[in-house]
Amino acid sequence: MxxxxxxxxxxxxxxxxxxxxxxxxxxxxxxxxxxxxxxxxxxxxxxxxxxxxxxxxxxxxxxxxxxxxxxxxxxxxxxxxxxxxxxxxxxxxxxxxxxxxxxxxxxxxxxxxxxxxxxxxxxxxxxxxxxxxxxxxxxxxxxxxxxxxxxxxxxxxxxxRSAFDPVAFRAAALSREQARSRLDLPLEGSPVLGAVGRLVDGKGFGCLLEAFAGVLAHQPQARLVIVGEGPARSTLEARIQELGLQGKVSLPGHLPEAATLYRAFDWVAIPSTEEGLGLILQEAVMAGVPVLTSELAVFREQLADAGWYAPSDDVQAWAHLMERAFAASSGEVLEAQSRALAPEQAWKDFSETSQRLFSCR
Structure with a gap:
């Protein structure tokens, strides 16, 4: 069969x-x-x-x-x-x-x-x-x-609930130095916020750009990298020019190896207006990088009180969240988010449910 x-x-x-x-x-x-x-x-x-x-x-x-x-x-x-x-x-x-x-x-x-x-x-x-x-x-x-x-x-x-084998995922991830080199980022001295996803309106990257522009006044060395491709590229590129973010924001396009690059970032932002699950959240936390997310029920389902949330499309709230993140101890946040996500248990549950649904007679 x-x-x-x-x-x-x-x-x-x-x-x-x-x-x-x-x-x-x-x-x-x-x-x-x-x-x-x-x-x-x-x-x-x-x-x-x-x-x-x-x-x-x-x-x-x-x-x-x-x-x-x-x-x-x-x-x-x-x-x-x-x-x-x-x-x-x-x-x-x-x-x-x-x-x-x-x-x-x-x-x-x-x-x-x-x-x-x-x-x-x-x-x-x-x-x-x-x-x-x-x-x-x-x-x-x-x-x-x-x-x-x-x-x-x-x-x-x-x-x-989709999940990944945390052992295999972490083993495939590049080191911080390798990932930053791949994305042409300085190894030290610059806090880097990452984002991954299709360049479409529903991912909230326009809001992220506006918020990041406000943060630069207090964090002039910060960088933003948005990995992905899509129809909103020209709109985002134009906004980068208008906000004077050249050299501060990069759009490297679709990278097949994106899942190995999370350690290049200090934080990962997921400003989506809606998501079915948000695999980026899981990938980032498993790679050892804490996340900032929109205030969506599906993100609270995974991170509960360990999440750092801002309303979607709220530029001021996202700017405030970034400022808090850059001033915080990311290690403590990551530890709490890892406990909430429980990737080993999530992988076990996903594996058992998949076997139950897809077992032939």
Missing amino acids: SILNIMWAGGSAFASVQKVHQQILSHAICHGPINTWLLQGGAQEGESVREWNLSSAQLKGRHLWKLLAPLMRARFHKALPEDVEIVLLDGVGVARVMLPVLKRTPQVRAVVVFHGATRLRKADRKLVDQFPASHLTLAAVSQTLAHSLEHYLQRPVAVL
């Missing part, structure tokens, strides 16, 4: 989702192969996946494509591996496409993993209701997200 992993797309924009699926499937107990489909393509070189290269209009049934949806579903159904027992679906978008296909295969069990907040429709609830619990499992990457989904869908949602 085999497992089929179906994702919306590949590429750097979907790297965090890919990482979560890889972690989940690394615990699958199944004697057959694990196949992967990318509905919109975007596989990395060397990956063994099937790329369907379909457009968003096709997948969402827009305009004339709505009439051709039955034909597309027939193609998917014909392409299903004969021995597939479990299908892992990447969020509600993929579920909308594939669950109508899987209604015709009652021997297959589907697991939909929700990675972040999404706008559900009445049609989504109707679609989910067509499947008995034995054939469809809903899972979310945090308790906060699971509660929200359960309230709307009126159906149990398993908590599959």
